[in-house]
Amino acid sequence: MPSVVSLFSGCGGSDAGVIKAGFNVLMANDILPYARDVYINNHPQTDYILGNIKNIASFPAAELLIGCYPCQGFSQGGVRDASRKINYLYLDFARALKDIKPKAFIVENVSGMVRKNFKHLLDDQINTFSAIGYNVKFSVLNAADYGVPQQRKRIFIVGIRQDLGIDYIFPAPTHGPNCTNAYRTIKEAIFDLPLWPVGEYYDLDFHWYYLSRDRRQDWNEISKTIVSNPRHMPLHPVSPLLYKVEHNIWKFVSDAPARRFSYKEAARLQGFENLIFPETDASSMNNKYTVVGNAVPPALFHAVAKALPDIWG
Ligand SMILES: C[S@@+](CC[C@H](N)C(=O)[O-])C[C@H]1O[C@@H](n2cnc3c(N)ncnc32)[C@H](O)[C@@H]1O
Structure with missing residues (x-):
């Protein structure tokens, strides 16, 4: 079993993916x-x-070596500031890469990194990893295309050590219109969970910012992106539809009760099958949402890891 060092590992979404692909973390x-x-x-x-x-x-x-260094600096959900210190944690990943010199590495990060104003930071990462001795490729992948019931576009940067003389090829989508499998839906992921799991979902008011866009998808659709801040968690399909009043203003069509996805539903929509949430000193509902929203969908990381060439023997 090829061995792995995992950095910025969170609750283990990326790691569940590599473990399923046959690696030992x-x-x-x-x-x-x-x-x-x-x-x-x-x-x-x-x-x-x-x-x-x-x-x-x-x-x-x-x-x-795998690592998903934090992304607040590039994230749609965070403050987009290319100069923030948090954007430089990739240098610690590079330090580990230099120290370990593994046969390959995989990095995941938010797709905002390919935007023009952050491109220099992406280039810095690619140049740094190349200078350490890796053939580096990157691509933006959507988790929905790999069997995750969620629209989630993320950049993957994959490197293979130059002396191995092989380039990485990103995996083709497995789910969606041109594939043998249909997209996975919200219903398939959460149909068996209770409709009103009191105490498991964030139930503070829907503030104006929340209602500045449509946050709801139907049972037979793919979920909107699962985020780490529970205030911004998409609506459960049990909620009434939203309609557009004007630019940036949406309203519910009725006064029927509405709610966000629970942290357990969010985990399913990230593709975790049966994630255990232990009760500990740190197990607030907020923290449960945070670790799930930060995670890489295991199936997406699995697809990327599985596509590595056989360089392990
Ligand atoms: C995108 S999340 C990683 C998600 C994880 N790979 C998964 O799939 O569950 C980034 C992580 O970096 C962690 N982090 C931020 N700053 C860090 C630091 N200085 N040292 C170690 N971890 C840090 C955060 O706590 C967060 O869990």
């Missing part, structure tokens, strides 16, 4: 206590180091 790291709690309850075999990446001086040997 030796070490994982994140700064968020509840991400650690969820991860080790779901993958107890991994050595999870809780803390700032900057305090990790050396890394174990591994054949694959």
